[in-house]
Amino acid sequence: MKQPKIIIDTDPGIDDAMAILLAHLAPDIELIGLTTVFGNVPVAQATHNACILSDLMGGKVPVATGSAHPLNRENDRYPDFVHGKNGFGDTSMKPPITKAIEQGAVDFIIEQVSQSPGEITLVPIGPLTNIAKALEKAPEIASQVKEVVLMGGAATVNGNVNAAAEANMLSDPHAADRVFTTDWPITMVGLDVTHQIIMDEAYLDRVHQVDTPIGGFLRRIVQFYLDFHRSTGIDGLYTHDPTAIVYLLKPEIFTVRKGAVRVCTDGIAAGQTIMNLSGKPYLGTAWDGIPTSDACVDVDVTACLEWYADIMSGN
Ligand code: RIB
Numbered sequence: 001m002k003q004p005k006i007i008i009d010t011d012p013g014i015d016d017a018m019a020i021l022l023a024h025l026a027p028d029i030e031l032i033g034l035t036t037v038f039g040n041v042p043v044a045q046a047t048h049n050a051c052i053l054s055d056l057m058g059g060k061v062p063v064a065t066g067s068a069h070p071l072n073r074e075n076d077r078y079p080d081f082v083h084g085k086n087g088f089g090d091t092s093m094k095p096p097i098t099k100a101i102e103q104g105a106v107d108f109i110i111e112q113v114s115q116s117p118g119e120i121t122l123v124p125i126g127p128l129t130n131i132a133k134a135l136e137k138a139p140e141i142a143s144q145v146k147e148v149v150l151m152g153g154a155a156t157v158n159g160n161v162n163a164a165a166e167a168n169m170l171s172d173p174h175a176a177d178r179v180f181t182t183d184w185p186i187t188m189v190g191l192d193v194t195h196q197i198i199m200d201e202a203y204l205d206r207v208h209q210v211d212t213p214i215g216g217f218l219r220r221i222v223q224f225y226l227d228f229h230r231s232t233g234i235d236g237l238y239t240h241d242p243t244a245i246v247y248l249l250k251p252e253i254f255t256v257r258k259g260a261v262r263v264c265t266d267g268i269a270a271g272q273t274i275m276n277l278s279g280k281p282y283l284g285t286a287w288d289g290i291p292t293s294d295a296c297v298d299v300d301v302t303a304c305l306e307w308y309a310d311i312m313s314g315n
């Protein structure tokens with residue numbers, strides 16, 4: 001199988017770091033760049049953290065700085081109770097050697113996709129602001145990308161910020177609606193599956209080779225994320241962002257449904273991804289004529305955890 005060439009759009013973030021380093025270690029993925037966005041942390045911190053991750057990957061993966069706030073409003077709230085103020089569990093970090101490139105995230109995405117039509121997969125694992133801006137500036141990328149595989153949303157379950165919204169979608173619902181109403185191949189890896197995949201402490205100890213730079217780094221930063229989840233009553237952490245990477249290479253372990261997705265942009269349900277699973281066109285409504293998306297609604301949890309373990313432990 002041809003190696004998927006991917007750009008990860010990210011707000012690192014502890015589970016983002018897990019996803020990015022998993023993609024780096026996976027033999028069948030070519031990671032051609034990281035584009036940063038506000039979300040778990042301000043975009044400057046996200047870029048700093050992405051440069052730390054690039055160092056861990058040998059300093060060859062370019063980092064391009066993206067959006068500091070959502071399309072339609074300022075943003076000054078960050079979930080430091082989930083990822084820590086520095087986004088890596090408030091663990092101490094040496095300043096990175098890698099520097100962000102001059103080119104911004106939106107132009108990086110447009111240039112890379114348009115130079116390799118049909119080859120680049122976009123993997124957004126944060127708010128979708130950069131992706132929406134790229135579509136606004138260069139709508140033709142919709143026909144040039146290979147596909148979009150994003151972590152976010154919820155098709156058949158409640159949100160994780162409130163009963164309606166998952167965090168990435170709520171952070172910029174206007175951008176999310178723009179992305180889902182575009183006619184391109186898009187797969188939502190949402191809470192329907194990521195809330196099923198729980199890594200407990202014994203698993204985290206077993207799969208991260210603490211005597212290696214990447215394993216030791218990840219085991220150090222996940223502790224804060226694990227402690228947060230434990231404070232909510234689960235004995236482990238939800239595997240959000242890495243699951244988008246697992247889908248890329250093991251789509252067969254997921255159950256996918258198709259339907260038009262609209263994202264609520266205001267009111268108490270802002271950020272809700274509402275997927276039309278009825279098979280009816282809902283003529284004359286907001287779902288009428290909207291291209292269908294794929295959404296992962298179930299997963300073989302054991303296979304997912306086994307694959308993550310295999311890649312992380314260098315098998
Ligand atoms: O809801 C989970 C998502 O929000 C993940 O991408 C996590 O990193 C945060 O960005």
Ligand code: CA
Nearest residue numbers: 013016125126
């Ligand atoms: Ca993220």
